[in-house]
Amino acid sequence: MCGIVGYIGDREAADFLMDGLAKLEYRGYDSAGIAVYHDGAIAVRKKAGRLVNLAEAVKAHPVVGTVGIGHTRWATHGGPSDVNAHPHTDEKGDFAIVHNGIIENYMELKEELLKKGYHFKSETDTEVVAHLCADMYDGDFTSTVRKVLSRLRGSYSLVFMCKFEPDKIICSKKDNPLIVGLGQGENYIASDIPAILSYTRKTYIMNDGEIAIVMKDNVWVTDLEGKPISKKVFEVNWDAEAAEKGGFEHFMLKEIYEQPKAIKDTMSCRITKDGKHVHFEELNWTPEDVNSIGKILITACGTAYHAGLLAKYFIEKLARIPVEVDIASEYRYRDPLTDSKTLCIVVSQSGETIDTLAALKEAKRRGARSLAITNVVGSSISREADQVAYTWAGPEIAVASTKAYTTQLVTLLLLSLYMGRLNGNLSVEREEKILADLTKLPDQCQGVFDQVDTIKGLCDAFKNKEDVFFIGRSMDYGLAMEGALKLKEISYIHAESYAGGELKHGTLSLIEAGVPVIALATQVEVEEKMISNIKEVKARDAYVVGVVQEGDTEVGKTVDALIKVPASDDFVIPILAIIPLQLLAYYIAVSRGNDVDKPRNLAKSVTVE
DSSP, X not given: OOEEEEEESSSOHHHHHHHHHHHTGGGOOSEEEEEEEETTEEEEEEEESSHXXXXXXXXXXXXXXXXXXXEEEOOSSSOSOTTTSSOEEOTTSSEEEEEEEEETTHHHHHHHHHHTTOOOOSSOSHHHHHHHHHHXXXXXXHHHHHHHHHHOOEEEEEEEEETTOTTOEEEEEEBSOOEEEEOSSOEEEESSGGGTTTTOSEEEEOOTTOEEEEOSSOEEEEOTTOOBOOOXXXXXXXXXXXXXXXXXXXXXXXXXXXXXXXXXXHHHTTBOTTSSOBOOTTTOOOHHHHHTOOEEEEEEOHHHHHHHHHHHHHHHHHTOOOEEEEEHHHHTTSOOOOOTTEEEEEEESSSOOHHHHHHHHHHHHTTOEEEEEESSTTOHHHHHSSEEEEOOOOOOOSSSOSHHHHHHHHHHHHHHHHHHHHTTOSOHHHHHHHHHHHTTHHHHXXXXXXXXXXXXXTGGGTTTOSXXXXXXXXXXXXXXXXXXXXXXXXXXXXXXXXXXXXXXGXXXXXXXXXXXXXXXXXXXXXXXXXXXXXXXXXTTTOEEEEEEETTOOSGGGTOSEEEEEOOOOTTTHHHHHHHHHHHHHHHHHHHTTOOSSSOTTOOSSOOOO
């Protein structure tokens, strides 16, 4: 979710680049930079931190020229720093590159280039592309870019400059957004429409596998083989605020719809090429490392805590290692039995959650090994932990977490498979089956989005209620907790979750005619038990919405309404089944007139106890 801008024309490129990057600040970033061609060379200015730092650097050392590219970076490979900031160049400065996304085979390419004598300054995957351009340069900029793209695996938007052909900028994309803005005697490139709205409303929306050769008076679009593609001009009719949200009404809704890409980015580098095994290059554990773990402690807050509850099922069933899950704010005060045989896994979107950071420090004080799962490179928790596995959700603007949660679940499931294989408790066949279903997830999300009208239609039954109950068993219980949290966070309806088997132990006294109950029944092994629980609340005249896998024929007989999610493995389905609950919470909150992105009394990053 980094920001990209590019300019070619007659005006000073740096002015447009800085303005365009400022328009993309809402996306979140930790460093920024620009590259401008002038007098036979490409000048680069880049700084860690906020855009004001870059502005000061440019003011102190101006860059003059009418062709340039710029970038705001959300760190993935390597922490936030001046050297890791984009743009990146090859050693001679012949090529400059900005990049959003992840190059999955960057280590393979880097090792190849190191053997050829190339030297690297940064920890990024992007610098590899710059060196690859230099290595594959054949005297023709466009031809070289096509050859470089043929070597890359992953998801990306890439923009290239070459000092030998300064009359053009070349860009291409795969799975990451990229647009070309069309002007008079000047043209623009951006990762998002707000960057160019002050300059033009005429754009080309780039598709995967297309290459745009952008000059000041012309734009040519081809496929990867160089065959011309006829592009239709897209006229932007959004205002600036709507453009920031990609045409969505709220950031939360935009981020719900970004989950397929976030899920794909998070798992792409951690599954082998043949799709059969998990590998964590950043962990590089041995069987001995896993076998030395006596127990696992997972500690987190809020949504991340709910991810930890599901991880308990993942790890105990797949790796057969005992797991405790603690609310971080409680962990320090119970004199926990944590020692050198404990692996402490801390989960935090921001990596700055104060209670989680304190729990991590306490676990380490007691001798535990530590692993952080976080979305922010260079955050306090990532620095404090012994090791880090990053989720690559990109910045989350809305307070209520959506894509951060699903990417946490993906990372934790992959980690469980990884440990289970290393300690011998997971069969090759079982790992392959789960991974086969996991890799289908990004495409299966569309099956949920296709039901949005059904989900909207349920709002009337909820929007004027004061109480809603969520019930589930096994992994569906953890999912019910997150579903209830989403609803109460943004709709302000009192929502509670209960294990289905607990209904008789007090909860049934709260069920009366018309009370909405969301019954999660996606776990095949406990479906019969769950149907019995549904019948218990239906006998008290509750209004029940069932959530099931496609193909289920039994639950629909007992409920008032049904939401179906594409069928998948029991370990994978919770990642998919949370999406309709996110959408339901969102549309109920909208129907009640609430500020969805900024719910009352809540903050995105909790940095005080």
